Amino acid sequence: MEQTEIPGTIFNIQKFSVHDGPGVRTVVFFKGCNLSCLWCHNPESVSAKKQVEFYPDRCIGCGRCMEACPTGAHQFDPESGIHIIRRELCTGCLSCADTCYAQALVGVGEDVTADDVFRRILDDRMYYEQSGGGVTFSGGECMLQPVFLKALLSMCRAEGIHTAVDTAGYVGWKWFEQILPLTDLFLYDVKAADEQVHKALTGAGNELILQNLTRLSKAGANIIVRIPFILGYNDGEMEGIAKLLAPLSLQKVEILPYHKLGNSKYEALGREKRAPKAQVPPAELLDKTVEAFRALGIPASHT
Ligand code: SF4
Ligand code: SF4
Structure with a gap:
């Protein structure tokens, strides 16, 4: 099969994003995720099916x-x-x-080919060039459709379009190895330091996730670690996460405070909300957390 004909399933293509990597970006949301974070803002991303x-x-x-x-x-x-x-x-x-x-x-959900998506990416090429932006592949977990992802990364590389892969990292290293030479930036989620806490919050342990992050760092990948700060759920994990990240080579760490957007989607999908205690963290707490990361030499900020 030609690279352009490789199929995939996405649920959105968001234009003009300024939150998912440098410059103005197109974000392609892949459908399907293998974690089930209690506070998930995109419940429509979890199932791989339409x-x-x-x-x-x-x-x-x-x-x-x-x-x-x-x-x-x-x-x-x-x-x-x-x-x-x-x-x-x-x-x-x-x-x-x-x-x-x-x-x-x-x-x-939409069944598409790599070519369908790439044409939509190319529409905004001028904005990427003017702003130092590009395309971000997100989800769900975009690395659960590795052949489709790799095709899109290759097509972007051939046209000189900057690429970011937004991942929770819960996939085998072999998939990272395949896309590493084609990816300009990884946006890598870290949600908890403690294995049991991670399991309770996301449904899976964090050993593989942290192993992959360490290997990416050693391989010289450009990495921005993103930490969702969910007051009432993972706020007790920040110190542990900072200690884990301190030895790694990271471009920066971004702390992303919980927000309530997306809550209405649960009802629309016939699903129960699963993080009833989640609260938006106050700015002072976020500032303090950022300071604690910086004290360990980690270039951190919050949104
Ligand atoms: S509910 Fe809608 S999407 Fe589901 S099978 Fe019926 S027509 Fe198809
Ligand atoms: S009955 Fe309601 S949900 Fe069904 S097609 Fe009509 S407006 Fe839409």
Whole structure:
């Protein structure tokens, strides 16, 4: 198969981002993640399959979704008239979202080829050149679609477009080895220092993640470590993380405070929110944390 024809599944392409690497960037969000962080801001990224979001306040009760659905997943309660989706029947075909003019149903996920995505990346080339920007591959976990990712990185490299890979690092080293020569920058998430805490917060231990980070650092990769600061969940981990990062060669460390955007998506996907105690950390606490990182010689900042 030609590199340009390699398939992948994404759920968004965000233009003009200034938060995910240097300059003005296009961010390509891959669908599918192998961690399940309690506070995840992008719950629509977790499943590798296409899904439908339902916003009941927009529903006008036209019933078109019932006609369109091949599996009978859309049902109206005969007594209350409430519209329910039996998600266990949903195959992710998105026919219902395509027929819902009221936009009460929104499809999440798009099957694409590397060429489809690359054309959209190229649209904003002028902005990358003017701002020192480029493209960031994110997710979900973009490294769970390594062949698709590698194709896109190669295509960008051939055109001189700066690339960043935003990863949680929970994949085998062999995938890093394959993309390392094609990647200009890694945005690498670190969420907890303690193995058991990491497991409780994300569903997986952090041994592989930290091993990969150390190997990337030793290989001379450009790395920005990003730490989500989730007050009520991982605020007790900052000191431990700083000690782990101090010996590594990093471009910088960015601390990203928890925010509440994305909470409404849980309901739209029929999922429960899982971090009810999460709070936005106050600026003074973030400043103090940054100072503690800097005291260990780590170039840190917070957003
Ligand atoms: S097609 Fe949209 S507006 Fe019509 S009943 Fe279904 S969800 Fe509601
Ligand atoms: S995505 Fe397809 S299977 Fe799922 S509810 Fe909509 S029409 Fe039915």
